[in-house]
Amino acid sequence: MAVVDDELLTIGAFAARARLSAKALRLYDRLGLLAPDRVDEASGYRYYRAGQVERARLVALLRQLDMPLARIAEVVEADGERAAGLLDGFWADVETRVAGQRTLAAYLRGRLSGRSSEMYGKFVVETVDVPECVVITETRHTLADELPAWIGGSLGRLEKAARECGGVTAAPYVVYHAEVSMESDGPAESCVPVADEAAARAWAEAHGRPRETKVRVEPAQRLAYTRITKAQVAHPQIIAAFEAVEHWMAQEGLEMAGPCREVYFADWDAAGPEDEVCDVAFPVKYK
Numbered sequence: 001m002a003v004v005d006d007e008l009l010t011i012g013a014f015a016a017r018a019r020l021s022a023k024a025l026r027l028y029d030r031l032g033l034l035a036p037d038r039v040d041e042a043s044g045y046r047y048y049r050a051g052q053v054e055r056a057r058l059v060a061l062l063r064q065l066d067m068p069l070a071r072i073a074e075v076v077e078a079d080g081e082r083a084a085g086l087l088d089g090f091w092a093d094v095e096t097r098v099a100g101q102r103t104l105a106a107y108l109r110g111r112l113s114g115r116s117s118e119m120y121g122k123f124v125v126e127t128v129d130v131p132e133c134v135v136i137t138e139t140r141h142t143l144a145d146e147l148p149a150w151i152g153g154s155l156g157r158l159e160k161a162a163r164e165c166g167g168v169t170a171a172p173y174v175v176y177h178a179e180v181s182m183e184s185d186g187p188a189e190s191c192v193p194v195a196d197e198a199a200a201r202a203w204a205e206a207h208g209r210p211r212e213t214k215v216r217v218e219p220a221q222r223l224a225y226t227r228i229t230k231a232q233v234a235h236p237q238i239i240a241a242f243e244a245v246e247h248w249m250a251q252e253g254l255e256m257a258g259p260c261r262e263v264y265f266a267d268w269d270a271a272g273p274e275d276e277v278c279d280v281a282f283p284v285k286y287k
Helices: 011-018 022-030 050-064 069-077 080-112 116-120 147-163 197-207 238-252
Strands: 008-010 046-049 125-130 133-140 173-176 188-193 213-218 221-229 254-256 261-264 276-286
Touching: 008 011, 011 022, 011 046, 011 050, 022 046, 022 050, 046 050, 050 069, 069 080, 080 116, 080 238, 116 238, 125 238, 133 147, 133 197, 147 188, 147 197, 197 213, 221 238, 238 254, 238 276
Parallel strands: none
Antiparallel strands: 008 046, 125 221, 133 188, 133 213, 173 188, 173 261, 221 276, 254 276, 261 276
16 A cells, blocks of 8 residues: 555646646645645656555645635645544634625615514513622723623623622623624623622732723513524624614613623524524613
C-alpha cells in the first residue's frame, strides 16, 4: 500500500483519479488547501502522490457545503473525531443561520404582502406578574452587530458576580433603554437578579467601574411577553417578535410602562436553533 500511496502522478492523471479537474487542483494549490508533492523546476509540471487523492476529494466535498476556506483547512488537517467535531460545529452554525433566515423571510413576506397582522398571530402573547428584585447590571452603548457578543460576555460576568453575592435568583435579562440597530447604539443594560443587595453593592463598588456595573432595585411589574426560539433571537428577525407584542398590547388596551427587554431563561450554548430560549417582553399598564 505504501508503494501505491507514494506513486507520483501528473496533474492530469491525478485529476482523473480524484475525479476533479486540473483547474480545480490548481485552485486548491493557490488557496493552500492541496499543494502538489513536487513541481518540476524546468518544466513547471506538477506531480501529486496517489496518497493525496483522499484529501483532494475531501476538499471538494467540503467546498460543496460552502465551508469557508480557513475552516476547510482546519478540517483536512485534523484527525478522526476532531475533524468530525469541526464539521459538526460548522453545520450547527449553518442550521442556526438558515433557521434565522427562514424566520426573517417569513417576517418580510408578511410585511411586503400587507399581512402583518397574520404574521403577528404566529406569536403567542401572554402576561406575567414579576416580583420586586435586586439586580446587578452592566450598561453599554452598542450597535446590533456587536450586541450578541456583548450580551454573552456581560451576562457571564454578572452571573459570576452574583454567585459571590448570595446567588442568582431569577432569569437574567437585557433592557433596551433606546433602540439598538446598525444605526442606533442604545444603550443596553444586562441585568442579573441577585440575592444579597449589600454584597452586590460592595462588589460593584470594588469591581464595576470600568464596565459601568451598578446595583438597583427593579420594582414589581406586569410584563407582556412572547416566547421565541434561538433562531428568532437574531437581529433583525427578532423585530417581528417585538412588533407582535406591541400589536397585542394595542389590541388589549395596554401601554408600555418601561423599556422593553429580552429575558434569557435557557442554556444558550446547549440550545438548538428551534429551541425556545428567550422571552421578548414589555412592562405594561392599562391606559
